[in-house]
Amino acid sequence: MSCEHARRSILLMLYGEIDGRERLKTETHLAGCGACRDALAGERRLFAMLQTGPAAEPTDDLIDICRDRLARALDAEAPPPPAPWTARCMEVWRQARLSPAYGVAMLAVGFLAGTLTLRASASGPVPTAAATEGSGTAPTIARTGAGPDNLPVNSVRSLEPSAQDGEVLVGYDTLQRGSLEGTADDPAIRALLVTTLRDSLNSGLRLEALDALRSHADQADVRQALLDALRLDENASARLKALDALAARAPEDSQVRGAIVDAMQKDTNPGVRVRAIDTLARGRDPRLLPVMERLSRDDPDAYVRMRSGDFLDAMYASNRQ
Amino acid sequence: MQPPDEATLISQAQAGDRAAFETLVRMHDRSVLRLALRFLRTEDEARDIYQECFLKAYRSLGQFRGEASFRTWLLRIVTTLCLDHLRRRAGRPDAESLQQEAREKGAALLDPADEHPDRDPERVLQRREIRRRIATALAGLGARERVVFELRHYEGMRLRPIAELLGTTEDTVKNSLFRAHQHMRSALGDLGGVAPGLMRSPGDPAPVEV
Numbered sequence: 001m002s003c004e005h006a007r008r009s010i011l012l013m014l015y016g017e018i019d020g021r022e023r024l025k026t027e028t029h030l031a032g033c034g035a036c037r038d039a040l041a042g043e044r045r046l047f048a049m050l051q052t053g054p055a056a057e058p059t060d061d062l063i064d065i066c067r068d069r070l071a072r073a074l075d076a077e078a079p080p081p082p083a084p085w086t087a088r089c090m091e092v093w094r095q096a097r098l099s100p101a102y103g104v105a106m107l108a109v110g111f112l113a114g115t116l117t118l119r120a121s122a123s124g125p126v127p128t129a130a131a132t133e134g135s136g137t138a139p140t141i142a143r144t145g146a147g148p149d150n151l152p153v154n155s156v157r158s159l160e161p162s163a164q165d166g167e168v169l170v171g172y173d174t175l176q177r178g179s180l181e182g183t184a185d186d187p188a189i190r191a192l193l194v195t196t197l198r199d200s201l202n203s204g205l206r207l208e209a210l211d212a213l214r215s216h217a218d219q220a221d222v223r224q225a226l227l228d229a230l231r232l233d234e235n236a237s238a239r240l241k242a243l244d245a246l247a248a249r250a251p252e253d254s255q256v257r258g259a260i261v262d263a264m265q266k267d268t269n270p271g272v273r274v275r276a277i278d279t280l281a282r283g284r285d286p287r288l289l290p291v292m293e294r295l296s297r298d299d300p301d302a303y304v305r306m307r308s309g310d311f312l313d314a315m316y317a318s319n320r321q
Numbered sequence: 322m323q324p325p326d327e328a329t330l331i332s333q334a335q336a337g338d339r340a341a342f343e344t345l346v347r348m349h350d351r352s353v354l355r356l357a358l359r360f361l362r363t364e365d366e367a368r369d370i371y372q373e374c375f376l377k378a379y380r381s382l383g384q385f386r387g388e389a390s391f392r393t394w395l396l397r398i399v400t401t402l403c404l405d406h407l408r409r410r411a412g413r414p415d416a417e418s419l420q421q422e423a424r425e426k427g428a429a430l431l432d433p434a435d436e437h438p439d440r441d442p443e444r445v446l447q448r449r450e451i452r453r454r455i456a457t458a459l460a461g462l463g464a465r466e467r468v469v470f471e472l473r474h475y476e477g478m479r480l481r482p483i484a485e486l487l488g489t490t491e492d493t494v495k496n497s498l499f500r501a502h503q504h505m506r507s508a509l510g511d512l513g514g515v516a517p518g519l520m521r522s523p524g525d526p527a528p529v530e531v
Contacts, residue, residue, distance in 0.1 A: 069372055077376060
């Protein structure tokens with residue numbers, strides 16, 4: 001094999017794009033050629049540097065903006081045929097799920113309906129309100145329950161046309177707004193933070209909750225929420241923070257270690273996979289060798305392959321000593 | 322109730338069911354937007370390409386026959402749009418200022434590693450500078466080399482699917498990848514101990530000092 005051929009094979013080898021025979025020929029050439037070994041080392045350094053390259057993970061906000069714009073463009077693209085009032089109502093509700101702007105509008109409608117109802121009512125819970133649209137007259141609000149004064153409507157839960165033509169049943173939830181101040185040592189605060197981490201659709205809030213819970217992974221509820229976030233959160237930064245919060249527990253907690261091994265192999269974000277490798281590498285556990293071997297050979301990301309290769313080099317070097 | 326599978330959604334969308342199309346959008350739009358951001362670097366342009374891609378898919382749904390997966394079909398559309406966009410951008414009289422803007426915005430895009438609470442501020446700055454240099458080097462690649470390099474190196478896509486995506490052969494894609502690597506080695510040779518002299522193969526162009 002010529003040096004020129006070897007240099008091309010080195011690059012493909014680092015990308016895992018050559019077959020076993022070609023790899024063997026390249027390794028044989030490398031064993032006898034110092035210049036090509038230097039080239040391989042230089043290429044590895046370049047790969048390491050390129051790992052710092054520009055990230056391109058879209059934020060949730062950007063996704064929302066794009067979806068909203070697309071929904072409106074699709075409206076213009078193929079205008080829906082005229083529909084009866086109930087169908088239009090359901091269409092508005094359907095779009096509310098897609099578009100933040102419609103969502104806010106629907107929330108405002110629900111809030112207004114709830115406030116009007118509640119102002120006209122005696123105290124007590126208000127599970128539902130029915131709105132009737134009369135022909136040529138302003139809508140009237142019919143109370144079906146009573147609630148405490150000034151209780152804000154939190155969200156519209158459901159919107160269903162009723163059997164009677166022109167009527168719609170608006171189901172909404174009410175919530176008393178409150179605030180609580182303290183550290184995550186306080187079980188009440190911690191419970192709120194865990195709920196935020198588990199349930200909030202706002203990734204910014206989840207990241208804040210992760211920061212606040214970072215040093216409380218020894219609490220069972222926090223530990224479980226962090227494990228779930230590492231496995232399931234769609235935001236890579238959140239998974240990374242969950243991993244960091246759990247890292248200190250890895251040596252003595254086999255479930256945490258298992259979750260990090262899973263992340264190392266299956267996380268879609270190479271940054272998370274690399275962090276998982278680095279976390280587990282500290283333990284120098286020889287049981288990781290087969291997994292690291294596989295990653296160093298097959299992972300689609302070059303830096304993941306390099307970091308797992310570094311682990312293997314360190315393990316084999318320490319075995320030789 | 323089980324959500325409908327992708328094939329059912331495609332059939333429903335082809336029959337004019339917009340909700341089914343929107344479900345398909347939600348299943349794949351993160352990948353589409355990530356690719357557009359990766360190639361173009363600016364959110365404004367990526368947003369426009371996202372929209373163009375899905376409108377084009379919506380109008381062409383009837384032509385989708387399922388030879389490739391729906392995801393591959395969408396990625397092919399977005400890659401083609403980005404390639405055209407990069408070529409148009411390079412041909413514009415204000416290309417240099419546009420590229421400069423893309424480089425700066427690209428270097429500022431979210432990197433989870435910088436969010437690490439223990440990250441040393443000096444190292445964060447160093448990483449940003451390296452990122453800026455890499456963005457500059459990437460902007461200096463030809464459109465096709467750029468697309469191949471980003472898909473292989475940063476998106477982890479194998480060479481064969483890249484070739485299918487671009488409608489070309491695997492060998493052509495390999496050559497584009499080699500050329501891209503030569504360029505990156507030359508452009509970044511002075512950073513972090515990458516020695517371009519050592520990396521030069523016989524016949525390679527002399528390294529360019531940056």
